[in-house]
Amino acid sequence: MSGEDDRSRKNKAVSGFVKELVLFMANSRLYEATHPRVQETMDRARAEKEKYFQEFGGKSFSLGVAGDFLVFQGEPLLGVSISAVDFIGGLAARGLTGLSFSRGLDAQDLQALCTFLSGTPAGPPDQALANKELADLGCHNIRVLRKSPDGPRPEGAVATAGPGEEGGSEPAGASSQHFAVDLAAEGALPAYQGMISYLQRQGVRVSRGEALEVSLGRKCVEKVRETMRRDSPGLFRLARYDQYDPMALGHSAGVCLLCLRLGEGLLEREEDIVRLGLAGLVHDIGNNRLPFDIFMSQEKLDSSQWVTVEKHCDYGAEILATADEVDSWLVAAAFGHHRAPAGEEGYPQALPGCPISTIARLVKICDIFEALTAPRSHRRAFTPVEAYRLMLDMGEQLDRGLLKRFISLIGIYPVGYTVMLTDGREALVVAQGDRPECPQVLTEGAGDRICIASGTGRGGPGIMALVEGDRAPAANPV
DSSP, rough: OOOHHHHHHHHHHHHHHHHHHHHHHHHHHHHHHHHHHHHHHHHHHHHHHHHHHHHHHOOOEEEEEEEEEEEEEEEEEEEHHHOOHHHHHHHHHTTEEEEETTTTOOOHHHHHHHHHHOOSSSSSOHHHHHHHHHHHHHOEEEEOOOOOSSSSSSSSSSOOTTEEEEOOOSSSOOTTTTTTHIIIIIIIIIHHHHHHHHHOOOOOOHHTTTOOOOOHHHHHHHHHHHHHHHHHHHHHHHHTTTTTTSSSSHHHHHHHHHHHHHHHHHHHOOOHHHHHHHHHHTTTGGGGOOHHHTOOOSOOHHHHHHHHHHTTHHHHHHHHHHHSSHHHHHHHHHHHTTOOOTTSSSOOOOOOTTTHHHHHHHHHHHHHHHTTTTTTTOOOOHHHHHHHHHHHHTTGSSSSHHHHHHHHHHHHOTOOOOEEESSSSEEEEEEEEEEETTTTEETTTOOEEEOOSSSSSSSOOOEEETTTTSSOTTTTTO
């Protein structure tokens, strides 16, 4: 097995551990330490840790922090960095560069780490004091990595691993990840992380019976909108990572981006574009009221369980109708995004003859497209063209006029996808052109921006195909 394959496998194994660690931290904020959900995610994190050491050996491994990224072996772990906002933020608040995890990691260590990262720093950054604080909390198998001897670390710097540790001190960003890291570094990642963080924290609030903070959601979407103006490809590229999404937060973020893109083409007022984006972001907020075992189930649900799942629309409307700010668009989207336009089919049940709102119709189209073009445990992701065909075949379930407008705005090759050109080069779709099949692309390496011409023989390259496996870039899939 090549060194690159081994490196990728290690990255994937560590990412599996971080994913479960992030879920454990989220559950710890919501439940007591003895709650089954806390114990379950803690056990899964320890199991992922054990799998790593069984396969690769060693005494420990280290995770560094570089800006908004978690870093392992000198490479950013983009997928898990998206959802690890609180983990990264907890270290950044203390001015720390990373952590080392030893093979003996146990439940007490993880509980202590959660307490440590959620607490308020007692003073300025200090490795020795931080390690003492961890030890006082009963943590003996996690330690803080040493600070950079040169003061604040430069952009892309990586915490250095100690003797016997897996980690490394290579510059971050060794892999291009089909443009994804480069684009995210320009500002897309913080905005995208902001959506995931907002959904995580508001999920905790509504699960506790507290009011949803719509005002914070609006600020979050405004930041996304601002970022979209300068780096739309970076945002849509981040939305195509599926490894970080155990709670379907990435789905809601993707729907938000699609709603914003659709709003650009349909709405005149910036305020309304943001409202539509926010409606997409919170359309599934009712999922937080569903039983955990049903919502997180990897098995096929029975009829009674589906009845329970369908209640998320009612729950979402109730949550948004009692939020700190009540917006009729948000309530309508949460309630109606599984109904047919005429209001006669779908769920939840409504009064006969009551059609669903235009906002709910728009969000429904974005919701279905995002779901179809994302992989599931039982199937691969559909290509955009395949998704469009399925949606057109849905007949009266979707508003045909709005669907055709959606296809023209999103295109055959949506922004954020990687394509293979007829001259053999790979390119990133960065904008739509005059026709759905003729986008603007950015070539790898040279960075040439090309407007794809319709047909062949127009003096420039055409698009041969989407890059296979585009949703999980081969260079560093985690």
